Amino acid sequence: MKILFLNGPNLNLLGQRQPDIYGKTTLAEIEERVRSRAKELGAAVDFRQSNHEGELVTWIQQAKGQFDAIVLNPAGYTYTSVAMRDAISAVELPAIEIHLSNVHAREEFRKNTIIAAVCCGQISGFGAESYILGLHAALSIKLK
């Protein structure tokens, strides 16, 4: 069982960026936690970050045949990227949209996710724990 974790723009700044909204944990620390939990659960993970929409699209495309599911924090592209939405539809892998912050409690425009409609589901608001929950969700989908 292999899970691809994709991280969108600015998530490389985690830990430094607005800690009141996003928490103090760095992306490396989150990756470490995810890896360790995945190992316990018998799964392998790949963990990537990019500020480029095109690169994220390409990574989603390449997941086909390489991974069993995608856990995706699209960050700022959540609200604008039809290209990522179309990529997820195209690869036909189960995908899970996750967010560190509770997007329903922030600016109005953060309520309109373009991507969630083509995912299995969405998890938002639990900080670094959103990644762990996303991992569990991905495994539970595959085990069905």
Added chain:
Amino acid sequence: MKILFLNGPNLNLLGQRQPDIYGKTTLAEIEERVRSRAKELGAAVDFRQSNHEGELVTWIQQAKGQFDAIVLNPAGYTYTSVAMRDAISAVELPAIEIHLSNVHAREEFRKNTIIAAVCCGQISGFGAESYILGLHAALSIKLK
């Protein structure tokens, strides 16, 4: 550690109701799975369902001092109940909104949750597993 699980209208029909959308598991089976996992994790749960908005409001109010967190599937009241939103704000307990189906992939009106903005976060789309993820999320918030 005590967690209150609240279930809104029609969730008592689970297992019979539109299984293509909501799955075949009954609410009693979900309760059983939640109880058993909670026990493993050292937590106690209370699990209730009502078709009455007013009763759900009252249960949220009474949670104060009795429970450490609320995991809430507001079902049809998600999109219309300011009363439940206000109750959650009032009790000042961490609350987590969960949904069996992926509300972002259904009718337009199911995208506008009134309640999530006053919760810690939202989990939607994973069937019965949404409850287990909600339990994990609740525990992780309290352990912080």
Added chain:
Amino acid sequence: MKILFLNGPNLNLLGQRQPDIYGKTTLAEIEERVRSRAKELGAAVDFRQSNHEGELVTWIQQAKGQFDAIVLNPAGYTYTSVAMRDAISAVELPAIEIHLSNVHAREEFRKNTIIAAVCCGQISGFGAESYILGLHAALSIKLK
């Protein structure tokens, strides 16, 4: 053939309430007319009213296996009750939405019924006769 007639909030006031909009017939008189016509047509009816959304939801749920169709005047809940909509979807019985007044000729918000989309059809504007038409419609659906 058994038909469940459900009446939403304030319909217990019929005959006293704004007779220029709703007519002078009381709900008991309407029930009488419906019963009598149903008898002629070889059908049985059950006739209930509640001001509680939750009670109406429960009655819709319980109709399954007990009734062949539901004729429903949701009154004020027409425009706000996702819970009743979901209940109708769940029981998978033919349902017919009826209104005494012509909702298309009143306040703007009365044009947006949440419930009709999951019913077989809608009848509005014929006063007490809307109930008789609803009865006929219910029987014609079942006879198909």
Added chain:
Amino acid sequence: MKILFLNGPNLNLLGQRQPDIYGKTTLAEIEERVRSRAKELGAAVDFRQSNHEGELVTWIQQAKGQFDAIVLNPAGYTYTSVAMRDAISAVELPAIEIHLSNVHAREEFRKNTIIAAVCCGQISGFGAESYILGLHAALSIKLK
């Protein structure tokens, strides 16, 4: 007692056109059913169809003094014809808007009828039975 039945564009295709939405009965068969039921009830009917908005407007105008009520399936003109709305207001005859399909369960734009606001009421979703219900409704209005 004379009732004018008017049928808007494309209703001449009934029976051939999208039978999953509109049923298999032809307009001639519906006319036959309406005539026969009207006869039983002691009423006369005239039954017409046109694809021309202008012709429908003219027929509505001419109804004055010739008919006691109009039962109108405006079909595609339901959502766009202010001219037909104005004609109905002008003749001051009771009019009833009917639809074969449940317009509340189809495309978004089919929820906005321009015409119903100047009718006595609306009946939609019962296939050919909508015409029979319309006939009953028309008679009940005149008998008041």
Added chain:
Amino acid sequence: MKILFLNGPNLNLLGQRQPDIYGKTTLAEIEERVRSRAKELGAAVDFRQSNHEGELVTWIQQAKGQFDAIVLNPAGYTYTSVAMRDAISAVELPAIEIHLSNVHAREEFRKNTIIAAVCCGQISGFGAESYILGLHAALSIKLK
């Protein structure tokens, strides 16, 4: 002169709930203040609270013939209850909508009251004093 004071959902929590928005006075203390002022002014009051929309609807209905006016804090139902609006129209008693907080200075959705349009007027923003002002307003209407 008898005035019915109705309190909607969560008002039973007053004093504990978000004191920065709703103040520290409890509902019992407000009731006490209202009673005492009413007595000075030669009026009797009945003071009730419910979390159930249906119960509030029923109480409004029952006011007819028992009370001379209604002072109503619909709380969370202000923005969603067509049923309460219809009940007020039906009883044809003067009604006054009151709010503790200034609803015009809060979330966007709190600006759209469904109920005020069928009341005599609205008072919002003066904390417990809104009740006293509502009492005065009710008396002044009746004395006209």
Added chain:
Amino acid sequence: MKILFLNGPNLNLLGQRQPDIYGKTTLAEIEERVRSRAKELGAAVDFRQSNHEGELVTWIQQAKGQFDAIVLNPAGYTYTSVAMRDAISAVELPAIEIHLSNVHAREEFRKNTIIAAVCCGQISGFGAESYILGLHAALSIKLK
């Protein structure tokens, strides 16, 4: 100087139709008044009415080379006819939109004229006098 007066749907009913909105003068009487005033002013008029959008479009097209200006009461087609708008743009004759009633004081949808934007101007609200004003306006444009 020749002016074409075009009248849209239902204007043939003038005098009978809703006299509180449209006045008691018939279209023939208006025509008579327009002709007589036009004669005084040294102009010829042609005066036509149709319930058919297509016929009105054709008449507008044929005006080119035959008339110096068009005075147009589009009635119900004011709000829906892109075809008439395009016809006016195409013939490149000065056109004036007139209305008997004050369209700004009626239903919301009567505020959105599709046609006025391609006319020289609009006159609304003066009953039969709107036609005389339209005649004057047409002559003044041509004399510039």
Added chain:
Amino acid sequence: MKILFLNGPNLNLLGQRQPDIYGKTTLAEIEERVRSRAKELGAAVDFRQSNHEGELVTWIQQAKGQFDAIVLNPAGYTYTSVAMRDAISAVELPAIEIHLSNVHAREEFRKNTIIAAVCCGQISGFGAESYILGLHAALSIKLK
């Protein structure tokens, strides 16, 4: 018969201001034309201009008892002045809204007049001739 002509902000610049939109005639020349035509028709006119909304409101108020009708070019206040709308409602004199340019063919916001709904009618698009038409309209209303 006395008619008050009121001119809103920037109309004092007529003749200099954007002649492609507003023409080359000055306001003094328009006044001269209006006076001379009024004299022929046996009417007296008063002709005023102000850039101040408050002054225009006051002049409308003072018209009561002094004038038989108001012809009003509200210019920039057309789209924003509830105060002028309320003043016209208050004095209960027939009022006519006029515009030099065709407001239906300009910026989107110029289509939403706040004032026309409380006037008898509106005339727009005929340059200085709009004033003469307004005069005729005012006289025709008073002669009814």
Added chain:
Amino acid sequence: MKILFLNGPNLNLLGQRQPDIYGKTTLAEIEERVRSRAKELGAAVDFRQSNHEGELVTWIQQAKGQFDAIVLNPAGYTYTSVAMRDAISAVELPAIEIHLSNVHAREEFRKNTIIAAVCCGQISGFGAESYILGLHAALSIKLK
């Protein structure tokens, strides 16, 4: 304790203007009632009216240091005056918006007050009594 009462455009016409909406009491009579009640309550009032937005802005500005609170009936400027809103924010005195009529039961645009969001609260619908309630509210705020 000194309270400034400000009255916006057209309130000088009270008593004459649309008595079905605004009542028969003149502004002078209201002032008299307010003064007399204020005296009983040990407060002084200043009472002014202007049709000029700019003058109202200036009066609000000058209230600082001269008055303890402002009771403001902005009339037609309620829906359009950002300038008055900004003035109230700037002086940092408690302000109360009042209306004679129930603005929630009138034209759609009267539901959008720009000013109330920077006031303590709003009172609308009680005719002249709205001023007395405003006075009470102002005193209660200052006494807190």
Added chain:
Amino acid sequence: MKILFLNGPNLNLLGQRQPDIYGKTTLAEIEERVRSRAKELGAAVDFRQSNHEGELVTWIQQAKGQFDAIVLNPAGYTYTSVAMRDAISAVELPAIEIHLSNVHAREEFRKNTIIAAVCCGQISGFGAESYILGLHAALSIKLK
């Protein structure tokens, strides 16, 4: 292989009408070009124009069994004709919507085609060439 070309209102004016938008070619010349190209490609075409929505509806209906595809320039009816949309759905022939001008670069309302959703596709912006492209597209669909 037979293709029906239908032309909506005002297309009979082509060549004379606003040549900067629609070009200088007449409809007869376009027909000639279409016929000649069709002949080369072994197809027959019928080419019609009408200003009447009802006639266009009828022609679409009659195409069934007579033609293999429809190429349709609905012109002004593109944005308003649900009747033509329903006719296309009813005949279940492949239909192609074409436009001479680029409708995406014109008035806002020309972006909302009602008809394209029930066609195979849309071609707009290439002047007379849009017809040739429509012919090619029709043939390619039939050859699949």
Added chain:
Amino acid sequence: MKILFLNGPNLNLLGQRQPDIYGKTTLAEIEERVRSRAKELGAAVDFRQSNHEGELVTWIQQAKGQFDAIVLNPAGYTYTSVAMRDAISAVELPAIEIHLSNVHAREEFRKNTIIAAVCCGQISGFGAESYILGLHAALSIKLK
């Protein structure tokens, strides 16, 4: 080179008014800074403030022939004054809209400036420095 600086409502309160939004500098100090910088740059300035929309309109009108450019802080009138917009269009002088605060980061309604569309450009968010930047911008436009 002469530049007119116009200041809208409430700017006379600068320094006292909400210093967290508008800063502590008074308008007189800003005038002093602008004058001194203008002198260095060889330009003359006139600096005025008014709470009256009408006075601001008049000052804009009078600028023609007296000034080479206008730097305008319309304050509260930014979002509501079509009259000021029309005045700027009329005088055909380069105008620059400036704001002390960043209007894009405040209430939603402050994003919709009516005036900027007829100016050369807009500068917002730099406190008193916005005036200096406006001066530079005005000079750079004139030097082109």
Added chain:
Amino acid sequence: MKILFLNGPNLNLLGQRQPDIYGKTTLAEIEERVRSRAKELGAAVDFRQSNHEGELVTWIQQAKGQFDAIVLNPAGYTYTSVAMRDAISAVELPAIEIHLSNVHAREEFRKNTIIAAVCCGQISGFGAESYILGLHAALSIKLK
């Protein structure tokens, strides 16, 4: 004559991706068909694909002087890329927007193309044939 064919995100997956919407032909096969047809018609084509908005922008920019026209399938960027729109405006080459699927028959958001307004025209819905039609359209524009 040289034509640049640009393909946006996910088009590299053609043939594998959702064949019910996009068909079974691969992008390489489409390229082959376009090349072969272009050769017959005496034109050269360059054919590129990128998932990166920035790269597509750069390719559009570089087309100037190298190509005579651009045929562009912007895919997911159609609805979001102002950058690509601006690039097309900047290079001032004729551009044609094409789509494999009929975008007017899919999700609501796919109806709002940002890019088509700066192209010559748009072709959508013909699968791989859209490319051939785009080629023909491009050649016809250049030959004018």
Added chain:
Amino acid sequence: MKILFLNGPNLNLLGQRQPDIYGKTTLAEIEERVRSRAKELGAAVDFRQSNHEGELVTWIQQAKGQFDAIVLNPAGYTYTSVAMRDAISAVELPAIEIHLSNVHAREEFRKNTIIAAVCCGQISGFGAESYILGLHAALSIKLK
């Protein structure tokens, strides 16, 4: 003092691209002017351009610790890039949004900047001078 100037998509075409909107100066010439002015003012500047949203995001991120402020012309990404908005929030450096053209006077969609709300302010409409003003603004912020 070091200032980072970032230029978004298509700005590399400046001087060639639509000179009526964007002027004739090239980006290199603007850079030269900015550098020279910065030198006079004792500041250093870095000046970059990219068509890639992801690269612009990365550059904004890297500014932290390297620069004192960012002056940003986001061009086409102004209206669509939540990613750039989030990057600016994350680095917590003062940022200034600049535009060559007056975005308030162009297409409707150019009025909705996503980015300005997280900047200190916005400057638009002064051509190349917008950069110099942006430089001044940046220095004035840092000197506070």
